[in-house]
Amino acid sequence: MERIEHRVCFGGWQNVYSHRSHAVDGAMRLAVYLPPQADTQKVPVLYWLSGLTCTEQNFITKAGAQRYAAEHGMAIVACDTSPRGGNVADDSTYDLGQGAGFYVDATVAPWSRHYRMYDYVAHELPALIEKNFPVTNRRAISGHSMGGHGALTIALKNPGRYCSVSAFAPIVAPSRVPWGERALSAYLGRDRELWRAYDATELVQTANEKIPLLIDQGDADEFLQTQLRPELLVTAAEAVGHPVRLRMRHGYDHSYYFIASFIGEHIAYHAKELRNAR
Numbered sequence: 001m002e003r004i005e006h007r008v009c010f011g012g013w014q015n016v017y018s019h020r021s022h023a024v025d026g027a028m029r030l031a032v033y034l035p036p037q038a039d040t041q042k043v044p045v046l047y048w049l050s051g052l053t054c055t056e057q058n059f060i061t062k063a064g065a066q067r068y069a070a071e072h073g074m075a076i077v078a079c080d081t082s083p084r085g086g087n088v089a090d091d092s093t094y095d096l097g098q099g100a101g102f103y104v105d106a107t108v109a110p111w112s113r114h115y116r117m118y119d120y121v122a123h124e125l126p127a128l129i130e131k132n133f134p135v136t137n138r139r140a141i142s143g144h145s146m147g148g149h150g151a152l153t154i155a156l157k158n159p160g161r162y163c164s165v166s167a168f169a170p171i172v173a174p175s176r177v178p179w180g181e182r183a184l185s186a187y188l189g190r191d192r193e194l195w196r197a198y199d200a201t202e203l204v205q206t207a208n209e210k211i212p213l214l215i216d217q218g219d220a221d222e223f224l225q226t227q228l229r230p231e232l233l234v235t236a237a238e239a240v241g242h243p244v245r246l247r248m249r250h251g252y253d254h255s256y257y258f259i260a261s262f263i264g265e266h267i268a269y270h271a272k273e274l275r276n277a278r
């Protein structure tokens, strides 16, 4: 891993690395915040997944999460949203290709060559982080929009791997909204049966671990009715007795101003769950 940024932040370190990923078969950038407590002990980790158009920079420069991570003694890992580079397939629109990996393992060419963000986040990243940093194997996962979809699906697909999961304005039913339909048909093909493996509203119906789902959603979010539709997940979860908490936040839109307003509450939630995990 090559360190390309190194800054003191709330008594800890905000670092950015470039590393070669086996999963995506190319270079990836990765932001790692280490709180001051990591100087003397191992700390748990929150994995953050960003949304469409983001890099590893959006969350670390806009959310203000480091202050709370330092308070609670938690590392935060924020990765990029897709493989990148001149040899990596792309599309001219913002919701497909580079910056829009959707946290799936693509099976259809040309995407299948590098777009393996599910494998990267669920497997490669925790192994890499736990080998190279002073962290425990207690993990939490969260994300925004496309990244909220990633956090929910990766937690639901990997029982026991995460102590807690939360999401800001997540895409909860990608099989039923335009952003998701476009990405899943490109990356996985037109057989909708195959999409179920990456759809939180489908996965929750058969999840054998009832990990509680915490969701914050702004009611002035411009994508609420068309792309996000959190009520679909709430209905599906309640039907099978899966714990879900949807908090509607009056007046908030889809931006990082919304995330910055509530990230402290999410980090406190994860810190408590990580502490209580056996």
Ligand SMILES: N[C@@H](CCC(=O)N[C@@H](CSC=O)C(=O)NCC(=O)O)C(=O)O
Residues within 6 Å of the ligand: 050, 051, 052, 053, 054, 058, 062, 094, 144, 145, 146, 147, 254, 255, 256
């Ligand atoms: N219309 C925008 C769409 C991009 C956008 O809003 N991206 C969001 C995530 S949306 C779902 O995944 C985001 O986080 N943007 C980065 C930021 O710093 O705000 C466009 O055309 O770009």
